[in-house]
Every structure is written in C-alpha cells, then in structure tokens.
Amino acid sequence: MKQSLVAALALLLQAGAFAADPTAPAGSVERGKELYLKNVCYSCHGTVGQGGDRGAGPKIAPDPFPYVAFEMQLRTPRGNMPRYPEAFVSRQDMADIYAYIASIQAGPKADSLPLPKR
Template sequence: MFYQLKMFSRFLFIAFACIAPVSCNAQTGDAKQKDSQRAVFVKYGCYECHGYEGQGAETGPRLAPDPLPLEAFMYYVRHPARRMPPYAPSVLPDEDLEEIYQYLLSRSAAQAVDDIPLLAARKE
C-alpha cells in the first residue's frame, strides 16, 4: 500500500513537472503583454482623466472597449479639440500610442444596467 502511494505520488510529480511549464508559459506570456500595455497607458497619464480601465469619468470620456478607429484615435491624441492636453510624437511615440490602443481594445465591456439587479430596480 505504502509502495503504491509512493509510486502514485511520483507519477503525479512527473505529470505536473511536464504539464506545468507549458500551461504556465502560455498564460504569463499573454498576461505580461497586457501588463505592459497597461503600464504604457498609466505612464502617459491617460488614466488620470479616463480612468484605469478607460471607463471614463467627469474628467474625460469613456475610451474602452471600443475606442475611435485607430487613425482617428491617433489624430485626436495629437490634436485634441477642447480640454484634453495634446501629446506630440516627441513626447508619446506612435508605437506607445498603438500599445495604448491595444490596451483599450482588450478591456471588457461594461455590464448592461438591466443585468445589475440593484441598478435595474432603481430605474423603475
């Protein structure tokens, strides 16, 4: 009995040693990319007015998860129309702005008010 348990635990150890690196790498790779995109969004201070999730606030409109088309997005950041400060390419390079755009696209959509019982009840 003890021998069987020992063999089984050895089997488990080997099985995990083989499987773990594959699945862990797949996850951390994706998560790392999202973390770096978020870091760029934070680095340039977009979060200060648009929120960490790009969800918007009194200080700036919602940007995520469906920002303007890429070209219009890039143009706006370079030439904002009203209260937003302009970001020149020398301050915020195109590559970083594209990372920010990818970050915004990857945010999840807000839940519909009708799907949140407490909010849905207040509408009535």
C-alpha cells in the same frame, strides 16, 4: 473637410458605433496598460477607459473609436486634452496604448448580476 470628418466621428461616437479597429498597428496590451498608467491617461479617462468623474474625460472603452481618430486626438486634440507629440508618445507607444484600450471588455449587464440576499 476636417471639420466635417470630426463632426461625423463625434456623431458616431455618441451612437457607440465603433469596435476595435482591425487596421490599427500591432501593439502590446501589457505595455499599453503600463503606458496608459505612466502617462496618467486614467486621471481623465478612468482606469479602464470608463470616463472621468464629473466629466473630466470621455469614455474611451470598451468599443474604442478607430485608430486614425485616436491618433488625431492624441496628436492634435480638441477640447481640454493635452497634446502628446511623437517626442513624448512614440508611434509604437500609441499603438500599444490603443491595443490596451481595445482589449478592455464590457462588464456584465446589470440584469445578469445576482440580487443581494436579505
């Protein structure tokens, strides 16, 4: 059952099917950004969740996956991600980090940028 859930989430993540989870606990975007940097999440996921260089970590923003999947990955990660137990990242810290990730907006589309002048 758990493997089926993980497989289904992986397929949906690849399809970009998620937006910020409205059922996520309340969190502080500002504090979440501080914690994201303090806990060195950016070293694998990039400073704005864009994913790490040379495949260090997956893209997690914009459009993060549901909070329940975020929590599962933080507490019982798969792959090379380290585990973050509650003694290290509290439930409130986790909610704040998710709030920060969920607040990250997509950049402008390439075709909306002005062309450089010659």
